[in-house]
Every structure is written in structure tokens, then in C-alpha cells.
Amino acid sequence: MISIQNLSKDYKTKKGTVTGVDNVSLTVQEGEVFGIVGYSGAGKSSLLRCINLLERPTSGEIFVDGVDLTKLKGEGLRQARLKIGMIFQHFYLISQKTVAENIAFALKAANLPKVQADKRVEELLDMVGLAEKRDVYPAQLSGGQKQRVGIARALANNPSVLLCDEATSALDPNTTLSILRLLKKINRELNITIVLITHEMNVVKEICDRMAIMQEGRVIEEGEVYELFSSPKTDLTKEFISSVVSFDVPAPILAACTGSVIKVQFKGAVAGEGIITDTVQNFDVKGNFLHGSIEYIQEKPLGLFLMEIQGRPDNIHRAITYMEGRGANVEVILNGI
Numbered sequence: 652m653i654s655i656q657n658l659s660k661d662y663k664t665k666k667g668t669v670t671g672v673d674n675v676s677l678t679v680q681e682g683e684v685f686g687i688v689g690y691s692g693a694g695k696s697s698l699l700r701c702i703n704l705l706e707r708p709t710s711g712e713i714f715v716d717g718v719d720l721t722k723l724k725g726e727g728l729r730q731a732r733l734k735i736g737m738i739f740q741h742f743y744l745i746s747q748k749t750v751a752e753n754i755a756f757a758l759k760a761a762n763l764p765k766v767q768a769d770k771r772v773e774e775l776l777d778m779v780g781l782a783e784k785r786d787v788y789p790a791q792l793s794g795g796q797k798q799r800v801g802i803a804r805a806l807a808n809n810p811s812v813l814l815c816d817e818a819t820s821a822l823d824p825n826t827t828l829s830i831l832r833l834l835k836k837i838n839r840e841l842n843i844t845i846v847l848i849t850h851e852m853n854v855v856k857e858i859c860d861r862m863a864i865m866q867e868g869r870v871i872e873e874g875e876v877y878e879l880f881s882s883p884k885t886d887l888t889k890e891f892i893s894s895v896v897s898f899d900v901p902a903p904i905l906a907a908c909t910g911s912v913i914k915v916q917f918k919g920a921v922a923g924e925g926i927i928t929d930t931v932q933n934f935d936v937k938g939n940f941l942h943g944s945i946e947y948i949q950e951k952p953l954g955l956f957l958m959e960i961q962g963r964p965d966n967i968h969r970a971i972t973y974m975e976g977r978g979a980n981v982e983v984i985l986n987g988i
């Protein structure tokens with residue numbers, strides 16, 4: 652478990668003090684995949700780098716598996732850091748070393764006998780699916796393969812925590828997906844707690860259990876990913892999730908609507924129940940879909956539909972009340988009554 656308490660990080664610059672992290676407290680449970688989201692400059696990297704003390708916090712405490720890292724120095728800190736792996740957007744592989752040598756290099760600190768170290772390297776290569784590339788140099792690898800080496804290297808010393816600093820931001824969408832699936836597999840099979848920072852909500856949607864949204868060094872909202880996607884509270888969270896669960900209908904289409912236009916959101920199992928079909932049948936209204944999608948977040952459906960609804964005003968009111976009664980969230984976008 653990671654417990655961050657009242658953490659602040661200030662940077663002294665020629666122009667004065669810049670606050671990177673401003674009094675953040677967060678708990679990441681063991682075995683969880685936790686996403687930290689925010690725009691550039693929000694303080695994500697500063698916070699992540701404080702977790703393994705790559706940056707020393709100005710104030711506050713960081714407990715990893717019960718140990719307060721801020722109290723450690725020298726050898727004690729080095730040993731504690733071995734339990735925290737990290738991967739980076741730009742991989743940082745050693746270009747003069749082969750894939751196997753890059754991974755073996757990370758094992759140096761553990762001082763394993765050569766036979767054991769070699770065996771561990773082979774295990775790690777298998778785990779990340781790169782056994783065939785063991786003797787190849789980084790320049791001969793694709794971005795996704797480089798990140799696989801980065802992951803193998805980060806796992807070398809059997810960490811309990813893996814920190815991911817924009818690990819997929821330099822990759823194309825398909826490669827991103829394959830790396831995220833590998834991270835999820837590592838999380839599940841090795842029970843490694845993962846903390847990742849990203850500005851891409853698709854990354855969060857794909858693998859995170861919980862998330863925090865940062866702005867100006869502070870955490871402004873946190874919670875279960877599904878809850879935040881379905882019921883965001885702050886404008887910033889709404890803005891971020893709109894990149895995944897939102898859509899715009901072209902103005903001419905909306906202008907051509909003669910009835911009311913409503914946005915209907917369904918959560919969980921409700922999404923599959925055919926509420927809209929029942930509504931149209933039971934209340935003598937006509938429904939015309941303008942847009943719609945069902946997103947699966949943490950394997951739970953979240954449905955969002957935009958539809959034009961026509962009929963007698965009292966029937967439309969009753970239809971909306973009926974949908975809300977069945978758990979849908981209905982917002983009237985255009986009142987044609």
C-alpha cells in the first residue's frame with residue numbers, strides 16, 4: 652500500500668518558488684492500478700517522482716508498504732527503491748547494451764550469482780514477450796518493444812510497486828493497447844501495485860481501478876474510475892471524460908429536430924435493459940436516435956444516447972420520469988415541448 656500524506660514539492664527557481672505539488676494526500680491500495688490525470692504542469696510528474704524519492708518532497712510523508720521513505724537515506728533508501736520499479740515515456744535504455752544486457756544491468760544492485768541473474772533475465776524476457784530479441788540493440792526495436800524492455804528492467808528486482816510516467820504517450824494506439832494489456836497482466840499475475848500518470852483518459856479507462864485528477868498541484872477529485880466516468884463532479888473531470896464518453900451532434904442536425912432532444916445516460920446493468928424501447932412502446936412517443944454508444948469501463952457498461960423524442964408534452968414528461976425511475980440520467984438538451 653502507498654500512503655501519501657500532506658505532500659508538497661516546491662522548486663526554487665531564479666524567478667522564485669514554483670509549487671509542483673500542493674499538500675496532496677492519497678492512498679493507493681495494494682494490487683490496485685491507480686491513475687493520476689491532469690494537464691501539463693498540473694504536478695503529476697512531480698508527485699510520481701516523489702513516490703520513489705527521485706524528487707525529495709519539501710514536506711509531507713510517503714509510506715510504501717509501511718515504511719516512510721522520507722525518513723530514509725543512503726543504503727536504506729537504495730534498498731527501499733529496489734521495491735519500486737519505474738518506466739518512462741522515453742524508455743531510457745542503454746543504447747550500447749543488448750536487450751538482455753539492459754535487463755541484467757538492473758539486477759546488478761541485487762548482487763545475484765551469475766547463473767541466477769541469467770535465469771532471471773530469461774524469465775523477464777519471457778514475461779514481456781521479447782525472448783527472441785534478447786541479443787538485439789535498442790536501436791533495432793520498435794517503440795513498443797523498447798517499452799517492453801523498460802518494463803522487464805523495472806520488474807527485475809521483484810518490486811511491489813510499479814510507477815509509470817506517461818509510459819504509452821510516445822506509442823501509437825495499437826501499441827499503447829498492447830502495453831496496457833501487459834501492465835494489467837503484470838498487475839493481476841504478480842499483484843504489483845501500479846501508479847501511472849497520463850493525460851489520456853483512454854489509458855485510464857483501459858486499466859485503472861481508481862484515479863485522481865490534479866490541477867495546479869492539488870488533487871481536485873478522486874475515486875473509482877467507473878464512478879468518475881459516470882458521475883463526474885468537477886468541470887475538469889467532465890472535460891477529461893468527455894474525450895471518451897461524449898459526442899457532438901452537428902448543429903444542422905440539431906436545428907432540424909422538431910421534438911425535444913434528450914441525453915440519456917445508463918449505468919451498469921441498466922444499460923442493457925432496453926429501457927428506451929420500453930419507453931417508446933409504453934408512452935406513445937417516437938424516439939429518433941441522433942447518436943449513441945456504450946463504453947465498457949472496468950468491464951461495466953456505461954451507455955450514453957442522444958435522441959429526439961416526439962409526442963404529446965404530457966407523454967414526453969411521463970417518458971422521461973419513467974426512464975429516470977429505471978436508473979437513467981436524463982438531461983433535456985433542447986426543449987421542443
Ligand SMILES: Nc1ncnc2c1ncn2[C@@H]1O[C@H](COP(=O)(O)OP(=O)(O)OP(=O)(O)O)[C@@H](O)[C@H]1O
Pocket residue numbers: 662663664669670671672689690691692693694695696697698
Ligand atoms: N525541476 C523543476 N524546476 C522548476 N520547476 C519545476 C521543475 N519540475 C516541475 N516544475 C514545475 O512544477 C509544476 C508541475 O510540473 P510537473 O512536471 O510535475 O507537471 P505535469 O503534470 O507532470 O506536467 P507534464 O505532463 O508537462 O510533465 C510546473 O509548474 C512545472 O513548471
